[in-house]
Amino acid sequence: MAKTGTQTISRRALLKAVATGGVMSTLGAGAAAVAATGAVEWVSSTRGAPWRRPARAPTVGTFENFLKMDVMLLEDTRFQTIEGFGACFNEVGWLALQRLPSAARDAVMRELFAPGAGLNLNLCRLPIGANDFARSWYSYNETAGDFAMDHFDLSRDDQMQVPFIRAAQRQRPDLKLWASPWSPPTWMKQNGHYAMVPSFPWAPPNGLKPQQVGASGKDMFIQEARYFEAYALYFRKFVEGYAQRGIKISAVMPQNEFNSAQPFPSCCWTPEGLARFIPYLGRQMDDVGVELFFGTLERGDPAMFEAVLAQPEAARYIKGIGVQWAGRRAIPFIHQAHPDLRVYQSEQECGDGKNDWRFARYTWTLMKDFLRAGASAYLYWNIATPNGGVSTWGWAQNALLCVDMATGRHTVNPDFHVFKHLSHYVRPGAQRIDTLSISGFENLLAFRNPDGRIVVIVHNDMNEPQPLRIAIGTGKLVSATLPADSFNTLVI
Known part of the structure; x- marks a missing residue:
């Protein structure tokens, strides 16, 4: 059918x-x-x-x-066909979970990842470098002009991300992972900064100068072959470094929300800019057996994706697409035009930190809309946050569970239960009917x-x-x- x-x-x-x-x-x-x-x-x-x-x-x-x-x-x-359900591994999430007593933390990880126990999370995301729930902003190579990636250093991830993922793998050894950057190294960007726009008035300042402000619809990554080659090698070093740590990355996407200038790590690309970069990235990923998905698309405009697919050298490497936020409005058109293309819902809308029943009802609406539109995977955003869920740039966001950092106790939020109504029972390989x-x-x-x-x-x-x-x-x-x-x- x-x-x-x-x-x-x-x-x-x-x-x-x-x-x-x-x-x-x-x-x-x-x-x-x-x-x-x-x-x-x-x-x-x-x-x-x-x-x-x-x-x-x-x-x-x-x-x-x-x-x-x-x-x-x-x-x-x-x-x-459903590939699975998951969420994103963020530094702040593991920071919060470390406040739990070890027995309680193990129980939480079992409820999140162990097959048949709770949420059954089997397909998760991690950032390549810093995102807005990193403890601070970083990349794996801030040595300007290091096109050979001689100074590539993954040791920052050994502090939080790697232990977080290993704790999940102990519960689910077959956990599948994909990754995307929020920002390239700053020296690869037109503005030389992690962020694209100044902080909002209520948030901590991000140090962006007026001459560094970026904008959606512009290529903020330097559009030169040597930068494309170096950035593709950067992805490869990331994949190989994680493999050396016993963590296989199955797929990558070139940029989180490529059309959004944000006050946290971000980088705007045009579809044409991505089409220029994807062949470089695709060749490196082919060499290490990693799939390349387009994304993440956060706009309801399928033309942004079609513009990339129109370039044969880019299209040949694209195995799927990651879609989030307003991108759900584009899925029906993309699916109709490309019925065999896999679609991941790549990040649920993040909420307001209240973690209330009202938003849980909205979570159901999002899951229903994305899955009806044809998504084969659905990913929540934060696995855990401290109470209040405030990101490092000042936006309170929701999570599956919250931790009281003073007492070391955790609360399971309504979104967790709504998410579990699908993920606990709908198995990988299931088909929507x-x-x-x-x-x-x-x-x-x-x-x-x-x-x-x-x-x-x-x-x-x-x-x-x-x-x-x-x-x-x-x-x-x-x-x-x-x-x-x-x-x-x-x-x-």
């Missing part, structure tokens, strides 16, 4: 068949005769009671009246795992309990009453 879009004709046919009672010919003549067997696993989360198994189990029956269902699962209409609303209930996602089980994630956004009846093409009808304002996962 097609990987994206919906089967419009078959969906209309099904709706007509349901309305006329002729759905049996659509599903198969023997569907209603199939006996309903096996229990349905159900987990529900509300603001005051996360991750509970309701006392009253769902009922499982067979189709009796096709007009008395809310949603039909169309198992034969399958979309993208189509759903057909009969009664107007569309606030859900459905997947078929490699073992054949169906996972349905549903948000009841009403302020009262909501009955839900899910019909499956095998003849099953699963019924449950969802608690008010709740997230639910049913495994069938």
Whole structure:
């Protein structure tokens, strides 16, 4: 079946068949005769009671009246294959987790990464050099003019990033990692500074001078072959250095948010500038067996990506695309034009540091939108922060969990539970399947795992309990009453 879009004709046919009672010919003549067997696993989360198994189990029956269902699962209409779920390894995250007693920290890492334990994180991101949740700004080579990378030094990462990743690997040895820079070394940039714009009024000053201010839509990386060659070698040294530490990098992206001038480490590129650099990077990555994805795209303009693909020397190296923030508006167009291209949602919107139920509801909306658009991977942003979540440049942001740096105690945030409703149950290799609303209930996602089980994630956004009846093409009808304002996962 097609990987994206919906089967419009078959969906209309099904709706007509349901309305006329002729759905049996659509599903198969023997569907209603199939006996309903096996229990349905159900987990529900509300603001005051996360991750509970309701006392009253769902009922499982067979189709009796096709007009008395809310949603039909169309198992034969399958979309993208899911590669996994993850988050980003940041220095401040490990700084926070180090405040936990060792037993508590081990338990947290198990809940985050161990297969079958909690979030099941299996596909994560790390920065190449500093990002806005580094303790301070740095690159691996600030020796100006060192085009041979003789002074490349990865030792800074041995303090925080490497121990953080190794702790995750102890729980999940097959953890998959990809990486991208927020900023190149400063001597490779037009303005000679990590940042692109001055700090906001409420944030600590970043030292950017007026003549160093950059802008979106301009190439702030020096557009010369020797700089491209040196920067591609910089990526290679990073990949090889991590491999020497027992950490394999599976993919890289050339720049985080390449069209955004930020008051923290950042670097703007034009699509044309990236198209010039990607062949240099692609050749180096091919030599070390690492995939190259385009990204990360943070704008809802697919033309930025198409401009790069239009250059054959760049296009031949691109195996996928990383998309975040407003880039979700570009995914449907990219997916339609390039249905076999892998799409990673590369960073969830970061929130405001309140870590409240309101934002958890928005997290669900983001996950639903990206996955419906065709993303094969979904990544949260901060794994952990100190309470308040303030970045080193002054923006309070959300995290899966927060640590009280004075007491060494941690809090699991609402986003964690909402994220877990998908990542705990949807396995790598699962395929998203189509759903057909009969009664107007569309606030859900459905997947078929490699073992054949169906996972349905549903948000009841009403302020009262909501009955839900899910019909499956095998003849099953699963019924449950969802608690008010709740997230639910049913495994069938």
